[in-house]
Amino acid sequence: MALCVGVSSCAHIPGGAFSYSDVRYCGPRLRIVCAIQSREDAARNTLKALKSQNHRPKKWLGQHYMLNDQVNIDMVEAAKIQPGDLVLEIGPGTGSLTNALVEAGADIIAVEKDPDMAALITERFGHCGQVEIINEDFVKWPAALYMQQALRKRFGESEPPPRAKVIANLPFNITTQVVKQLLPLGCTFSHIILLLQDEAAIRLVDASPDAEEYRPISILINFFSVPEYKFRVERDNFLPPPKVDAGVVSFALKQESEYPQVSSIKSFFTMVNSAFNGKRKMLRKSLQHLHSPEATKSALTSIGLLETARPEELTLDQFVALHNTLNDPETI
Numbered sequence: 001m002a003l004c005v006g007v008s009s010c011a012h013i014p015g016g017a018f019s020y021s022d023v024r025y026c027g028p029r030l031r032i033v034c035a036i037q038s039r040e041d042a043a044r045n046t047l048k049a050l051k052s053q054n055h056r057p058k059k060w061l062g063q064h065y066m067l068n069d070q071v072n073i074d075m076v077e078a079a080k081i082q083p084g085d086l087v088l089e090i091g092p093g094t095g096s097l098t099n100a101l102v103e104a105g106a107d108i109i110a111v112e113k114d115p116d117m118a119a120l121i122t123e124r125f126g127h128c129g130q131v132e133i134i135n136e137d138f139v140k141w142p143a144a145l146y147m148q149q150a151l152r153k154r155f156g157e158s159e160p161p162p163r164a165k166v167i168a169n170l171p172f173n174i175t176t177q178v179v180k181q182l183l184p185l186g187c188t189f190s191h192i193i194l195l196l197q198d199e200a201a202i203r204l205v206d207a208s209p210d211a212e213e214y215r216p217i218s219i220l221i222n223f224f225s226v227p228e229y230k231f232r233v234e235r236d237n238f239l240p241p242p243k244v245d246a247g248v249v250s251f252a253l254k255q256e257s258e259y260p261q262v263s264s265i266k267s268f269f270t271m272v273n274s275a276f277n278g279k280r281k282m283l284r285k286s287l288q289h290l291h292s293p294e295a296t297k298s299a300l301t302s303i304g305l306l307e308t309a310r311p312e313e314l315t316l317d318q319f320v321a322l323h324n325t326l327n328d329p330e331t332i
Helices: 042-052 069-078 096-103 115-125 143-155 172-182 198-206 216-224 265-276 293-302 316-327
Strands: 023-026 029-032 086-090 107-111 131-134 164-169 189-197 225-233 246-253
Touching: 069 096, 069 164, 069 189, 069 225, 069 246, 086 096, 086 143, 096 107, 096 115, 096 164, 107 143, 115 131, 143 164, 172 189, 172 198, 172 216, 189 198, 189 225, 198 216, 198 225, 198 246, 216 225, 216 246, 216 265, 216 316, 265 316, 293 316
Parallel strands: 086 107, 086 164, 107 131, 164 189
Antiparallel strands: 023 029, 189 246, 225 246
């Protein structure tokens, strides 16, 4: 193998950390990425990192740390990370996924709620110009504003506007909240890759009308994205092992021009949420505080549905047609 000279994206490359696997071809030049542990064993590094901070996983934060390097690599590949991509990582923990992203050549903004883990990740990656660590609760953090500013800082006002990616091993108890927060941000993010409870991952991707799991978030996911289940991760890949297996799901976010055409997104989801408040009720009853039963019956029949239709029976397109008929009959 010939010796290569690269351009470093990092302020400092620690002694002993550089290897040939750290060299990436990036357009017209070589790029050295600041890999902290090049292909080292994730289990050993996770245990070492936790021991260095005398840290035990906090159950109330849903902390389960990845022990399998291959899972991290597969998640990075699922996100189609390219050198120079800007990536938001939620809950980096001990940094095993962060390291895989760094090795892929990404620039990472890592948001960590736990101050102990934020200190650990800062100690591990603080010298590396590819990683920015933010000690914040993600669900309270202004993700869209911050990431838009970061994109402009890195790429300027280029056309088409560049978008970042999201990748995360999420605590299972905040899955729904994070999905709802991120999916409408198609102008900021192109892809979201999440490691979730496996049953939740399958439910979010596969729920369809008449399924027990079909609910408003099913409509929201397909309105704003194209979801895809990627792979299952067995529970013994984590420390401590959770009670259930995990699964990785990808959301390819739509941009605004690709959304279903509704007169108002806000009023559309107000209608959807109201409809599912009485999932087994007929729509003419569950929507009666928004529209008269007669108006709902007329709208249903005009779009080819029975006037006795229930919310669990309607597809996304049928909800869109119902909303537009009820709010602007001339559009249908």
